[in-house]
Amino acid sequence: MPIEFSFTPDQDAFRAAARSFIQKEIAPVVVEMDEKEEFPAASVRRMQEEGYFGIPIPEAYGGLGLGKVGYCIFLEELGKVDASHGVIVGAHTSLAETPLLYYGTEDQKRRWLIPAARGEKLLAFSLTEPGSGSDSGAVRTLAEPRGEGWVLTGNKIYVSNGREAGTIVVLAANDVRLGPNGGVTAFVVDTDVAGFKVGRCEKKMGLHGTSTAELVLDHVELGPECVLGDVGKGFSVAMTSLDVGRVSLGAASLGGIESALHGSLEFSKSRTQFGQPISEYQAIQFKLADMAMRAQALRLLVYHAAAHQDRMGTDPTAWGRRERAEKTREASIVKCLASEWADEVIDEALQIHGGLGYIRGTPIERAYRDARISKIFEGTNEIQRLVISRDLIARGW
Numbered sequence: 001m002p003i004e005f006s007f008t009p010d011q012d013a014f015r016a017a018a019r020s021f022i023q024k025e026i027a028p029v030v031v032e033m034d035e036k037e038e039f040p041a042a043s044v045r046r047m048q049e050e051g052y053f054g055i056p057i058p059e060a061y062g063g064l065g066l067g068k069v070g071y072c073i074f075l076e077e078l079g080k081v082d083a084s085h086g087v088i089v090g091a092h093t094s095l096a097e098t099p100l101l102y103y104g105t106e107d108q109k110r111r112w113l114i115p116a117a118r119g120e121k122l123l124a125f126s127l128t129e130p131g132s133g134s135d136s137g138a139v140r141t142l143a144e145p146r147g148e149g150w151v152l153t154g155n156k157i158y159v160s161n162g163r164e165a166g167t168i169v170v171l172a173a174n175d176v177r178l179g180p181n182g183g184v185t186a187f188v189v190d191t192d193v194a195g196f197k198v199g200r201c202e203k204k205m206g207l208h209g210t211s212t213a214e215l216v217l218d219h220v221e222l223g224p225e226c227v228l229g230d231v232g233k234g235f236s237v238a239m240t241s242l243d244v245g246r247v248s249l250g251a252a253s254l255g256g257i258e259s260a261l262h263g264s265l266e267f268s269k270s271r272t273q274f275g276q277p278i279s280e281y282q283a284i285q286f287k288l289a290d291m292a293m294r295a296q297a298l299r300l301l302v303y304h305a306a307a308h309q310d311r312m313g314t315d316p317t318a319w320g321r322r323e324r325a326e327k328t329r330e331a332s333i334v335k336c337l338a339s340e341w342a343d344e345v346i347d348e349a350l351q352i353h354g355g356l357g358y359i360r361g362t363p364i365e366r367a368y369r370d371a372r373i374s375k376i377f378e379g380t381n382e383i384q385r386l387v388i389s390r391d392l393i394a395r396g397w
């Protein structure tokens with residue numbers, strides 16, 4: 001696998017355009033969004049209009065055609081300013097557009113992917129249930145065959161974008177005895193279908209701009225065209241989406257780290273104690289150095305993994321076992337390191353800011369609350385370590 005990586009002039013131009021868009025349209029709304037705990041509908045609308053809800057989707061399906069590298073560039077830039085917006089884009093793109101692009105039929109792509117990539121419809125992804133979190137193959141939402149179609153019954157929880165989405169990729173059990181090996185199927189569910197209801201929306205420590213919703217599926221009738229991928233193969237569909245999600249989560253964490261580093265540098269040069277800027281103290285200098293080491297290493301990891309996913313293409317039937325396992329291990333490594341480094345760096349940045357870092361409404365205080373979830377969602381870091389170690393034991397280093 002090649003190690004070299006550099007951005008093309010087009011990718012650099014995309015980053016510059018995204019950065020100025022984010023400064024103009026997103027930065028001004030985040031403090032109020034966080035305080036009011038409101039979904040940022042107007043700035044989401046602007047991102048949709050600019051095509052930012054279809055960055056890695058080919059132009060033929062309504063997207064910008066910029067691949068995973070372009071997508072990570074956007075999430076990195078977004079991560080410098082606000083994590084909630086990143087999660088709204090990520091749940092839609094990584095977790096719901098990916099399965100439509102990789103596993104959807106042409107009809108499904110036309111019906112669901114194109115409007116999503118064009119920004120006409122928001123998507124979500126629903127795997128987690130009250131009894132099935134890390135053990136994600138143990139879903140109990142039932143998918144029962146009826147005629148040519150299916151009837152879905154059960155409760156889902158913790159769905160990002162669940163309150164606002166027009167279409168949701170839902171994982172349900174076609175056979176609970178089989179579990180992940182043949183017993184789970186992915187379905188595309190339009191939220192205006194009879195029997196579908198949004199339940200409780202959680203109050204959270206951070207990510208105040210995102211909804212985290214319960215879904216109630218009460219005998220939701222779906223046609224055969226709503227099955228995404230093969231019946232019984234939904235676990236692979238979900239894992240493919242999570243591989244993309246984990247790398248893009250790494251990009252968002254990278255943005256958070258870079259922003260914490262930048263803020264700490266500025267603050268430490270301007271804050272004077274004992275007659276000199278605190279940046280003159282070695283205790284502070286070493287913290288800054290540790291932050292920079294993490295930022296630089298993570299940048300390489302994220303874009304290496306994103307470029308690898310771009311090279312692999314979007315047809316899972318073309319992947320060999322080894323290639324698939326390498327991609328999954330790499331995504332878990334990126335997710336695990338990125339979320340832990342972001343947590344550590346943001347904590348140290350808060351320390352550098354002293355009491356000010358603890359005051360409600362400062363960027364570092366919000367970043368501290370927002371960052372914590374990254375060690376939990378898209379698979380906890382304990383689960384990432386299981387994935388990595390199992391693959392090491394099976395295939396070696």
Ligand SMILES: Cc1cc2nc3c(=O)[nH]c(=O)nc-3n(C[C@H](O)[C@H](O)[C@H](O)COP(=O)(O)OP(=O)(O)OC[C@H]3O[C@@H](n4cnc5c(N)ncnc54)[C@H](O)[C@@H]3O)c2cc1C
Pocket residue numbers: 091125126127128132133134135157158159160161204207212373376377378379380381382383386
């Ligand atoms: C804000 C937010 C947004 C979310 N968005 C989505 C979404 O859009 N869609 C969706 O489907 N889900 C979503 N989730 C759910 C999220 O992915 C799960 O919370 C996560 O996978 C962990 O599951 P759990 O909460 O049930 O914890 P549990 O699985 O109950 O884990 C509890 C603890 O036990 C540990 N543990 C469990 N099994 C093992 C094991 N075998 N070995 C070692 N340790 C283990 C875990 O690592 C953890 O520390 C979201 C959650 C939150 C909080």
